[in-house]
Amino acid sequence: MAAYAALVSLTHIIDNLQLHPCPPISLHIKQVESLTEKICFLLEFVEAYNPHLGYTTEADPLESRIADAAYAAEDVIESHIVDRITNCGEKISSDVLYQALETLIEEMGLIEKVAMEIKGRARVEHQLYRPLDSLRYPSTVQKSSMIGADDVKLQMMDKLTSDCLGIQIIPVVGMGGVGKTTLARIIYQDQLIKDHFDICAWATISQEYNIREIFVEVLRQVNISEVGQESEDELGERLYKHLFGRKYLIIMDDMWDIDAWDRAKKYFPDNKNGSRVVVTTRLSNLASELPGSSSLEMELLDEAASRDLLSKTVFGEKGCPLELVMIGKKIARSCKGLPLSIVVVGGLLAKSKHTRQFWQYIEENLNAIVNLEDDERCLKILHLSYKELPVHLKPCFLYMGAFSENAVIRASRLVKLWVAEGFLKPMSGKSFEEIAKEYLKDLIGRNLILIHEMGSTGSIKSCRIHDLLRDLCLRQAQKERFHTASPHRIVNGKRRVVTSSRKFLEGMHRFVNSRCLAFSVGEGFLFPSSIWLFWNLQTLIMPHVKWLTLLTDIWHMPCIRHVQFEQLHLPDPPSAQEDIVSRNLQTLVGILNFKCSQRVIKRIPNIKKLQIANVGLDHDKHRLSNLDRLDKLESLRCNLHGEVNPINFPRSLVKLFLYIEESQYWDDMLDKVGTLPHLQKLTLSNGSFREGQWETSQGHFSSLKCLTLYECLALEVWTAESSHFPRLEKLDLCDVVNLKEIPLGFAEIPTLRAIRLINCRNSVAVSVERILKEQEELYGEAVLDVHTR
Numbered sequence: 099m100a101a102y103a104a105l106v107s108l109t110h111i112i113d114n115l116q117l118h119p120c121p122p123i124s125l126h127i128k129q130v131e132s133l134t135e136k137i138c139f140l141l142e143f144v145e146a147y148n149p150h151l152g153y154t155t156e157a158d159p160l161e162s163r164i165a166d167a168a169y170a171a172e173d174v175i176e177s178h179i180v181d182r183i184t185n186c187g188e189k190i191s192s193d194v195l196y197q198a199l200e201t202l203i204e205e206m207g208l209i210e211k212v213a214m215e216i217k218g219r220a221r222v223e224h225q226l227y228r229p230l231d232s233l234r235y236p237s238t239v240q241k242s243s244m245i246g247a248d249d250v251k252l253q254m255m256d257k258l259t260s261d262c263l264g265i266q267i268i269p270v271v272g273m274g275g276v277g278k279t280t281l282a283r284i285i286y287q288d289q290l291i292k293d294h295f296d297i298c299a300w301a302t303i304s305q306e307y308n309i310r311e312i313f314v315e316v317l318r319q320v321n322i323s324e325v326g327q328e329s330e331d332e333l334g335e336r337l338y339k340h341l342f343g344r345k346y347l348i349i350m351d352d353m354w355d356i357d358a359w360d361r362a363k364k365y366f367p368d369n370k371n372g373s374r375v376v377v378t379t380r381l382s383n384l385a386s387e388l389p390g391s392s393s394l395e396m397e398l399l400d401e402a403a404s405r406d407l408l409s410k411t412v413f414g415e416k417g418c419p420l421e422l423v424m425i426g427k428k429i430a431r432s433c434k435g436l437p438l439s440i441v442v443v444g445g446l447l448a449k450s451k452h453t454r455q456f457w458q459y460i461e462e463n464l465n466a467i468v469n470l471e472d473d474e475r476c477l478k479i480l481h482l483s484y485k486e487l488p489v490h491l492k493p494c495f496l497y498m499g500a501f502s503e504n505a506v507i508r509a510s511r512l513v514k515l516w517v518a519e520g521f522l523k524p525m526s527g528k529s530f531e532e533i534a535k536e537y538l539k540d541l542i543g544r545n546l547i548l549i550h551e552m553g554s555t556g557s558i559k560s561c562r563i564h565d566l567l568r569d570l571c572l573r574q575a576q577k578e579r580f581h582t583a584s585p586h587r588i589v590n591g592k593r594r595v596v597t598s599s600r601k602f603l604e605g606m607h608r609f610v611n612s613r614c615l616a617f618s619v620g621e622g623f624l625f626p627s628s629i630w631l632f633w634n635l636q637t638l639i640m641p642h643v644k645w646l647t648l649l650t651d652i653w654h655m656p657c658i659r660h661v662q663f664e665q666l667h668l669p670d671p672p673s674a675q676e677d678i679v680s681r682n683l684q685t686l687v688g689i690l691n692f693k694c695s696q697r698v699i700k701r702i703p704n705i706k707k708l709q710i711a712n713v714g715l716d717h718d719k720h721r722l723s724n725l726d727r728l729d730k731l732e733s734l735r736c737n738l739h740g741e742v743n744p745i746n747f748p749r750s751l752v753k754l755f756l757y758i759e760e761s762q763y764w765d766d767m768l769d770k771v772g773t774l775p776h777l778q779k780l781t782l783s784n785g786s787f788r789e790g791q792w793e794t795s796q797g798h799f800s801s802l803k804c805l806t807l808y809e810c811l812a813l814e815v816w817t818a819e820s821s822h823f824p825r826l827e828k829l830d831l832c833d834v835v836n837l838k839e840i841p842l843g844f845a846e847i848p849t850l851r852a853i854r855l856i857n858c859r860n861s862v863a864v865s866v867e868r869i870l871k872e873q874e875e876l877y878g879e880a881v882l883d884v885h886t887r
Contacts, residue, residue, distance in 0.1 A: 099144070099161060099165075099492045099493065099496075099578055099580075100161070100162075100165040100493075100578045100579055100580045101140075101144050101161040101162070101165040101168070101488060102144050102489045102490070102492065102493060102521070103493040103519070103520075103530065103580065103631055104164070104165045104169045104172070105137050105140055105141050105144065105164065105168045106141070106167035106520065106521050106522065106523050107168070107172060107519070107520035107521055108133075108137060108169075108171055108172050109134075109137055109141075109177055109523075110460075110520045111172055111520075112125070112130060112133060112134065112137075112175075114152075114633075114634055114657055115175075116130065117656070118633060118656060119654075119656060119678055120633075120654065121510070121633065122179045122182055122183060122376045122610070122633050123178055123179055123182055123192075123195070123632075124192075124564070125175070125199075126192075126196060126199075128667060129196070129199050129200070129203065129689055129812075131489040132186070132203050133171065133199070133203060133206075134681075136203065136206040136207065136522060137168070137206075139208070139210055139213070140164050140168075140209065140210065140213065142235070143213045143216075143217060144161065144164065144489060145489050145490075146217075147489075149295075149656065155588070157235045160209065160212055160216070161578075162578075162579070163205075163209050163822070164209055165578075167202055167205050167206050167209060170202055171199065171206075171724065174195065174198045174199060174202065175195070175199075175609040178194070178195045179610060179611055179633070180607065180608065180610060180611065183332075183607060183610050183631055184607045187590075187815035189655075190353075211785070213655055213814050223695065225422060236616075239883050242769060244277065244280060244281060244284055245399070245403050245406050245407040245410065246399040246400065246403030246404075246406075246407065246437075247277055247396065248883065250270075250394055250395075250396060250397075251279060251284070251285065253287065253289040253394055254268065254270070254281070254285055254376070254394055255263075255288075255290075255291075255632070257374070257394075258285070258291060258294070258347065258374050258376075259290075259291075259294055260372075261372075262372065263370045263371060263372055264368060264370060265366065265367075265368040265369070265373045265374070265375065265376070265390075265725060266373075266374050266390050267374075267375050267377060267388045267389055267390040268374060268376045268377070268394065268457070269373070269376075269377045269378075269379060269384075269385035269388050269720065270282060270376060270377070270378045270379070270384050270388075270393070270394045270396060271378075271379055271380070271381070271385045271393045271394070271395055271396065272380065272395060272396030273380060273396075273398075273436075273565050273690060274380055274476070274564075274565065274566050275435060275436050275437060275438025275476055276396045276397075276398065276436060276438070277396055277437045277438075278351075278352075278378040278379075278380075278396050279351055279352065279536050280380055280437075281396065282349050282351060282376055282378050283300075285376075286298060286300060286347075287698070289705040289883065292347075292533065292883075294347075295345050295346055295347040295373075295374075296344040296345045296346060297320055297341065297344050297345070297346040297347070298319075298347045298349075299316045299319040299320055299346070299347075299348050299349070299790055300316075300319065300348075300349045300351065301315060301316050301348065301350050301351065302315075302351045302352060302504045302506075303350055303351060303352050303354065303358050304352050304354070304502075304503045304504040304565075305354045305355075305503060306502070306503065306553075306765045307355070307358050309330050309334075309358065309362060309586055310329070310330040310333060312362070312527055313330065313333040313334055313336075313337055313362075313365070314333060316337060316348070317333065317336060317337060319339070319736070320340055320723075321887070322336065322340060330361075334362075334364070334365035334819045337365050337368055338365045339365075340864075341365075341366065341367055342367045342369065343367075343369055343371075344369065344371075344373075345369065345371045345373055346366075346369075346373045346374075347373070347374050347376070347425070348366065348374075348375045348376070349375075349376045349378075350362070350375060350376065350377045350378070350633035351378050351504075352378055352379070352380075352504055352565070353377050353378065353379045353381075353384065354380075354381065354384070354535065355384070355757055356377070356384055356387050356388075359387075359388060381624055387446045388693070390813075397435075398434065398435030398436060398709060399435040399436075399437060399440070399712060401427075401430065401435075402434065403435075404430040404431065404435055404440055405426065406445050407430075407437060407440050407441065407444070407583075408429065408430040408433075408440050408443070408447075409426065410571060411440065411441050411444025411448065411545070412426075412444045412447045412448045412452075413444065413448075417528075417610070419452065421454060422452060422454065422457055425454065425457045425458060425461055426457070428461045428465070429447075429457065429460060429461050429464060430514065431481075432461065432464035432465055432467075433464065434475065435480060435529070436476055436479075436481075438476065438564060438566060438567075438701070439476055439479040439480065440478070441545045442480055442544070442545050442546065442567075443460065443464070443479060443482070443483060444545065444794070445483070445543060445544035445545035445546065446460070446482075446544060446829055447460065448543065449540070449543060449544055449546070450486075460482070460486075463482050464479060464482065464697070467479065467482075468866070473776045476566060477566065477569065477570055477573070480566060480567060480570045481570060481574070483544065483546065484546075484570060484574060485542070487546075490522075490523060491537055491540060491541060493519070493521040493539055494516055494521070494522075494534075494537050495546055495547075495571065495577045496539075496574055496578070496580050497516065497519065498547065498567070498568060498570075498571050499568055499571030499572040499575050501563070501568075501712065503565050503568060504562065504565065505562065505721075506550050506551075506560050506561075506562055506732045507560060507561050507562060507563075508559070508560050509535075509538060509557070509558045509559060509560060509561055511562070512534075512538065513531050513534040513535060513538065514531075514614065514637050514659075514660060514717060515614065516534045516537070517530040517531060517534055517636065517637075517659065518613040518614035518636055518637055520613065522534055522537070522723045529638075529684070529704075530659075531684065535557075535558075538558065539558070541563070542558070545846045546563070546567060547561050547562075547563055548561060548562050548563065548564065549561055550562045550712055554777040554778075554779050554801060554804040554827075555752060555779050555804070556778075556803075556829060557754065574590070594717055599617040599618065607631075609632070610631050610632055610633065611633075611634055611637060612632060612634070612638060613634055613635060613636045613637065613657075614635075614637040614639075615635065615637070615638050615639070615640075616638075616639035616640075617639075618640065618641065618642045619642065628651075628653050629652065629655070630651035630652075630654050632655070633655075633657070633877075634657050635655060635658055636657050636658060636659045636660070636682070637658075637660040638658065638660070638661050638662070639660070639662040639699070640662070640663050640664075640665070641662060641664055642664055650669050650670075650671065650672045651672040652668070652669070653672060653678065653680065653701060654677065654678060655680070655751075655875050656679075656681070656682065657682060658672060658680060658682065658683055659682045659683060659684050659685065660683075660684060660685035661683070661685060661686050661687070662687040662688060663687065663688040663689075664683060664688050664690050665690050666688050666689055667688060667691070668686070668689050668690070668692065668696070669691050669855070670693065670695070670697065671697050671698060671701050673697075678701075678827075679700065679701055679703065680701050681703065682704070682845060683701075683702050683704065683705060684704060684705060684706045684707060685705075685706065685707040685708075686702070686705060686707070686708050686709070686710075687707065687709040687710070688709060688711070688834055689708070689709065689710045690710075690711055690712050691710075691711075691712055691721065692708070692710035692721065692722075692730045693721050694721060694722050694723065694724045694725050694727075694728070695724070695874075696724065699724055699727050699728060703730070704730050705728055705730060705731055706730055706731060706732045706733065707731075707733040707734075708728070708730065708731060708733070708734050708735070709734075709735040709736075710735070710736055710737070711736075711737040712737060712739060722736075722742065722743075722745050723743055723745075725745055725746065725747060725748065726746035726747060726748050727748075728748050728750075729748055729749070729750055730748075730750060731750055731751060732750060732751060732752045732753065733751070733752060733753040733754075734747070734748075734751055734753070734755070735755040735756050736755070736756055736757070737757040738756070738757065738758045738759070738762070740759065741762075742762075743772070744766065744767075744770075745767065745769060746770065747771060749774060749775060749776070750776060751774050751776065751777050752776050752777060752778050752779065753777075753778065753779040753780075754771065754774075754777060754779070754780050755780075755781040755783070756771075756781070756782055756783065756785075757783040757784075757785075758784060758785040759784065759785070760784055760785065760786055760811065760812065761786070762785055762786065763785065763786050763787065763788055764782060764785045764786065764787055764792070764810075765788050765792075768782075768792075769795075772795065772798030772799050773795065773797075773798060774801075775800065775801060776801055777799070777801055777802055778801055778802060778803045778804065779802075779803065779804040780799075780802055780804070780805050780806070781805075781806040781807075781808060782806070782808065782810060783808040783809055783810075784809050784810065784811075785807075785811075786808060787812055787813050790812055790813060790814035790815060790836070791813075791814065791815040791816075791817065792813055792815070792816050792817070792818075793816075793817040793818070794818040794819075794822040794823070795822065796819075796821060796822060797820060799822060799823050799826075800824060800825070801825055802823055802825060802826055802830065803825055803826060803827045803849075804826075804827060804828045804830075805823070805826060805828070805829050805830070806829075806830040806831075806832070806840075807830070807831050807832070807837075808830075808833060808834075809832070809833045809834070810834050810837075811833070811834070811835060811836060812836065813834055813836060813837050814836050814837060814838060815837075815838060816837060816839075816840065816841055817841060818841040818843060818844070819841070820843045820844065820846035820847045821842040822843075823844075823847055824847070824849075825849050826844075826847050826849060826850055827849050827850060827851050827852065828850075828851065828852045828853075828854075829844070829853045829854070830852070830853075830854045830856075831853075831854070831855050831856070831858050831862065832857065833856065833857045833858075834862075835857060835858065835859065836859070837858065837859065837862055838859065838861050838862070838865075839861055839864070839865035840853070840862060840865045840866060840869065841864055841873060842865070842868055842869060844869055845868075845869040845870075845872035845873075845876065850881075850882065851882065851883060852882065852883040852884070852885075853866055853882055853883075853884050853885075854885045855867075855884075855885070855886040855887070856886075856887050857887070858886075863886055864884075866884055866886075869882065870882055870884070
């Protein structure tokens with residue numbers, strides 16, 4: 099909600115000004131105290147406010163007043179900062195700022211009185227939601243969400259694997275939220291389907307599609323990542339040539355316009371080998387225009403399937419308690435068989451206390467909206483789940499409407515944006531990024547955000563949001579004026595988050611209050627020497643900028659959290675002002691010749707992700723001698739050139755990517771790497787092994803889940819037992835052209851699920867076959883997913 103987001107954001111502004119060593123302006127101490135006192139009271143009021151628990155609807159217009167006042171205070175402060183900076187140090191009177199804030203403090207005082215009156219008349223009850231520490235996202239949702247669609251799944255499997263050799267177009271039709279995409283994705287990920295086709299690719303079309311971008315995405319999925327400025331037709335021709343002669347499956351998800359098919363179909367060759375194209379759409383008339391076989395219709399669930407899906411979403415396999423069975427049936431019936439509504443309501447119930455009182459409240463509200471039209475009814479049901487969200491999750495959910503329809507969103511990017519927007523409230527002992535990740539998991543647990551892909555270490559790599567829920571975000575954000583709460587605010591928060599380099603360069607001074615700068619620029623870009631003026635900057639991402647040198651100003655930016663370039667010369671911190679510490683800095687990516695000196699370590703005590711290149715090119719062998727003192731470091735990527743002194747790695751590492759020259763040996767370094775207790779992902783690139791052999795040791799790599807060897811050309815013999823990699827889940831070998839075989843002991847690693855071979859010897863593939871046979875003998879089946887190319 100806008101009021102909560104506005105109050106928390108204003109708190110951050112005031113706190114950062116007070117803590118900044120060189121703030122652009124100073125606020126009067128009495129005004130700071132008065133503002134802080136009123137903000138705290140209003141935050142407590144907004145957090146406690148929940149209409150069905152006793153507060154009346156008279157608080158709703160009050161929320162708008164709260165938001166307007168908080169946004170206005172932020173605008174006054176930030177506008178004064180802009181005026182102070184753009185006047186190049188000329189004295190700007192503080193009287194205007196003081197009087198403007200006095201007016202707003204008076205307004206907040208009036209609001210506070212009204213809130214106290216409402217609170218006095220209200221009946222306050224305990225919060226119905228579990229604490230964050232107990233939250234988790236259910237593992238049953240993906241499987242249970244296909245309950246009641248077994249017949250359609252079997253029909254699609256039959257069509258995909260039938261003996262018909264000509265290319266077949268298979269339309270899947272049904273209303274929004276009925277499960278078309280879920281069905282297609284479950285089948286797409288099925289191992290039988292993966293084994294049946296040579297090539298599988300997924301393309302999301304949506305209403306505002308771009309055929310060229312669709313071709314780019316499909317080409318990337320078939321391992322053609324080198325895509326230049328080719329036209330739509332040129333990319334289509336590349337796709338055609340790659341698909342020609344191969345048995346392929348293409349999923350075209352969420353098609354709204356037959357024109358999308360007409361422009362793409364000529365690049366799907368009919369190889370007469372059983373290739374298939376699946377098209378999901380809400381439009382029956384569009385499906386009828388597609389050539390080939392009849393459509394598969396996704397129907398609404400019957401009452402029995404609805405009850406089953408609701409029960410599994412809320413309770414997993416435990417089953418519904420007897421005292422909630424009857425009311426649960428009513429809730430399921432009120433969802434009118436729409437799976438999306440059922441799993442979203444189920445996600446709400448799963449996160450609440452399982453009391454008849456709360457379930458009765460949900461059932462009564464659902465019962466009031468069951469007779470509306472399909473689309474409107476669905477949105478009303480979804481809105482109920484939004485209404486019942488804890489207040490701290492509402493801004494995060496509404497923010498999802500800022501992404502384009504059907505967008506796949508990197509979780510790391512979403513976390514940075516939530517932090518930059520300033521609507522996350524601090525928690526003792528946790529960084530804002532940790533808080534944001536917990537919020538993301540909570541929203542996933544409520545089925546309001548969907549997991550798109552998991553990372554190799556078990557974290558959420560990317561996510562997405564159903565288009566109906568995105569519609570809800572847009573409607574509710576507009577209703578609450580979430581992004582446009584004052585006439586001076588720029589839609590979608592772009593005053594805080596700048597993603598256009600042209601806008602930035604045209605009026606840099608207007609963005610000095612920005613919390614996030616993320617954009618690409620061409621060669622020859624000169625970064626402004628006045629970067630320190632961005633007093634509140636938290637995230638600086640310029641992924642395609644090379645050989646840039648920042649001035650020492652970067653060390654005078656205490657709010658900075660994430661710095662990411664392709665190649666960046668990071669200057670040594672200045673010897674003066676030793677007391678300035680970048681305690682918030684967590685990410686440094688693309689750093690050239692990083693020097694891990696005592697002075698640097700002191701400045702970045704909480705760094706978690708570090709990517710450095712060209713270590714050793716300047717013949718300084720001691721650059722990383724203190725690396726192990728970065729005891730919060732979780733992810734390290736390091737390119738080592740020439741002779742480098744032995745490195746001691748931080749024991750906190752979870753992910754490690756290492757590149758060394760072919761003249762250097764891995765042996766000594768791996769003895770240290772193998773002992774890292776928390777290491778889950780390891781990539782080794784290039785380098786040599788003494789006598790071409792790698793022999794691992796007992797007790798090493800105790801937590802490793804993902805191991806990648808890339809261009810390790812000198813490796814010939816690998817000796818290892820299953821106990822040496824007790825938790826390994828995935829092994830990738832790419833261009834390891836001289837390795838003779840994978841150790842047979844890998845068959846006995848109980849966690850191993852995938853092996854990928856790219857450009858390796860045939861004897862390595864043969865050794866994988868032996869591993870598969872050994873697994874069959876040991877476990878009765880081979881559980882490995884093997885990909886070779």
